[in-house]
Amino acid sequence: MRFLPLPPARPLDLPFLVLDWSLFIAQLFLGLAMACAAYRLIFGPRAQDRVLGLDTFYVNAMLLLLTYGIRIASAVYFEVALIIGMLGFVGTVALSKFIMRGEVIE
Amino acid sequence: MSRAFRRVLPYPLLSLSIFVMWLLLNQSVTPAALTFAAVLALGGGWVMTALGQESPRIRRPWTIVKLLGIVFVDIVHSNIAVARIILRPKSRRGAPGFMAVPLDMRDPYGLAVLAIVLTSTPGTIWTNFSSSSGMLLIHVLDLQDEQMWIDTIKNRYERRLMEIFE
Amino acid sequence: MIDIDLTFKDLPAWAAYVTALFVFLGSSLALIGSIGLLRLKSFYERVHAPTLGATLGTGFILVASMLCFSVLRGRLSVHEILIAVFLTTTTPVAMMLLVRAALYRDRVENNREVPESNKYKGVVSGQQNRPD
Numbered sequence: 267m268r269f270l271p272l273p274p275a276r277p278l279d280l281p282f283l284v285l286d287w288s289l290f291i292a293q294l295f296l297g298l299a300m301a302c303a304a305y306r307l308i309f310g311p312r313a314q315d316r317v318l319g320l321d322t323f324y325v326n327a328m329l330l331l332l333t334y335g336i337r338i339a340s341a342v343y344f345e346v347a348l349i350i351g352m353l354g355f356v357g358t359v360a361l362s363k364f365i366m367r368g369e370v371i372e
Numbered sequence: 373m374s375r376a377f378r379r380v381l382p383y384p385l386l387s388l389s390i391f392v393m394w395l396l397l398n399q400s401v402t403p404a405a406l407t408f409a410a411v412l413a414l415g416g417g418w419v420m421t422a423l424g425q426e427s428p429r430i431r432r433p434w435t436i437v438k439l440l441g442i443v444f445v446d447i448v449h450s451n452i453a454v455a456r457i458i459l460r461p462k463s464r465r466g467a468p469g470f471m472a473v474p475l476d477m478r479d480p481y482g483l484a485v486l487a488i489v490l491t492s493t494p495g496t497i498w499t500n501f502s503s504s505s506g507m508l509l510i511h512v513l514d515l516q517d518e519q520m521w522i523d524t525i526k527n528r529y530e531r532r533l534m535e536i537f538e
Numbered sequence: 539m540i541d542i543d544l545t546f547k548d549l550p551a552w553a554a555y556v557t558a559l560f561v562f563l564g565s566s567l568a569l570i571g572s573i574g575l576l577r578l579k580s581f582y583e584r585v586h587a588p589t590l591g592a593t594l595g596t597g598f599i600l601v602a603s604m605l606c607f608s609v610l611r612g613r614l615s616v617h618e619i620l621i622a623v624f625l626t627t628t629t630p631v632a633m634m635l636l637v638r639a640a641l642y643r644d645r646v647e648n649n650r651e652v653p654e655s656n657k658y659k660g661v662v663s664g665q666q667n668r669p670d
Contacts, residue, residue: 281554282547288558292565292599299565299572299591306575306584314581314640321632322572322588328621329568329591332599333561336606339545341615344603348621355628362635366642396617451567451594454586458574468583491630494571494589498630499637511637513586 289337296330317361324354383420383427387413428481432535439532446493446528454494457514466516470499473508473522477530482537489529496521553609557602564598567591581640585633592629597622 303326306319328347335343381387394409395401430436457464477483487498490510499509512521549557567590574587600618607615 281549281551281558285549285554285558288562292561295565295569299569302569302572302576303588312581312640312643314636314643315584317636318581318584318588319575321636322575322591325588325592325596325625326568326572329565329596329599332603332618332621333565336557336561336603339606339610341607344617344621348624351621351624351628355624355632358632359635362632362639365636366639393620396620399615399617447593451590454574454590455567455570458570458577458587458590461577468580470582487634488626488630491633492589492593492626494586494593497585497589497637498634499641511582511585513583 289333292333293330293337296326296333299326300330313365317358317365320361321354321358324350324357328354380414381417383417385428385430386420387417390416428479428537430536435532435535439529439536442528442532443489443493450493450495454513464514466512466514468511468513469515470509470511471515471518471521473510473525475501475506475508475526475530477534477538478503478506479534479537482533485537486525486529486533490525549606549609553605557606560598560602560605564595564602567595567598571595582637585637585640589629589633592625596625 300323303319303322306315307323308316308319310316310319328350331343331347331350335341335347391409391413394412395405398405398409475483475486477486483501487501490496490498495513497511499511501508510521510525515521569591571587571590571592574590575584578584578587600622604616604618
């Protein structure tokens with residue numbers, strides 16, 4: 267179902283440049299965000315800070331993959347992002363459980 | 373009719389969401405994908421009966437739409453508020469702190485949705501709920517007036533969720 | 539599934555601008571949330587910061603992705619909703635467990651910023667089975 271006709275391909279023009287730069291800046295931001303999360307992951311004073319850092323880290327990594335997917339116009343990265351989200355959730359839950367009791371499986 | 377329906381589809385909402393999820397993952401509506409989605413949806417419902425959890429009863433679709441809109445607006449508002457606190461810490465008026473909220477809702481599904489709503493609005497985090505005393509403990513980033521938070525939670529979310537689930 | 543021939547150079551101008559704006563907003567929110575993770579003082583304050591990226595930040599980027607791929611393919615491409623649904627249901631569970639675990643540890647270690655057990659009787663994590 268085509269609901270919008272595609273325009274003919276153009277030479278380098280303003281919308282393309284804007285989107286390209288926006289994606290580049292977004293990737294830069296998300297990389298910085300991952301660095302912040304990594305700081306908490308490595309230096310976080312207590313164990314719960316590290317887990318929180320890991321949680322933020324994987325959410326940012328997921329977003330980075332999504333922006334990369336837009337950049338190269340490929341839907342493959344969507345699945346990678348979905349799997350990162352799922353595994354990250356399981357990891358955070360297991361680590362929280364570990365912090366609470368000292369063992370994952372009770 | 374109703375009993376036969378319950379036997380085939382013990383959890384209609386769950387089956388429907390599995391069906392839609394499978395189609396979205398496949399990105400196709402070919403007969404093969406539809407068949408497999410239907411098989412998964414039925415199987416998922418039957419597997420859930422082993423857990424013996426009651427299927428949620430949902431009423432008032434219009435209230436659901438209204439609640440979704442309210443939650444969306446609140447998420448946007450509190451995103452802006454928390455971003456301001458992070459970027460300019462001096463602009464914060466209150467202090468972070470825990471507070472207790474007495475709840476009247478007892479429906480587990482309603483409470484689960486309330487937990488999702490409270491935690492996805494930045495600035496508040498659902499910490500613990502005691503089902504015996506009905507007290508909910510939340511942590512608030514910018515706590516100025518406890519009564520205001522209690523009123524917000526009870527009037528904006530809890531009342532509507534009780535209408536939907538109870 | 540794998541669209542090798544697609545490139546976002548084919549996007550019409552309006553879609554390119556909207557995608558650019560949404561991607562920028564989403565990543566800024568994620569960055570602000572992560573900066574909050576660095577700048578805020580205590581753990582219970584820091585817990586609030588990543589929610590920015592996990593809610594509206596992810597939302598913006600997912601809408602940008604949906605828009606971009608729907609226009610590029612010329613058909614609705616909304617499977618990104620799955621990530622949104624999944625993230626909104628899992629983040630609260632993970633955060634709640636983490637805060638509970640932190641509360642439990644702080645209570646065991648008698649830290650000051652944690653609510654007193656006599657003020658919120660029966661509410662604080664780990665209290666249900668422990669008379670004290």
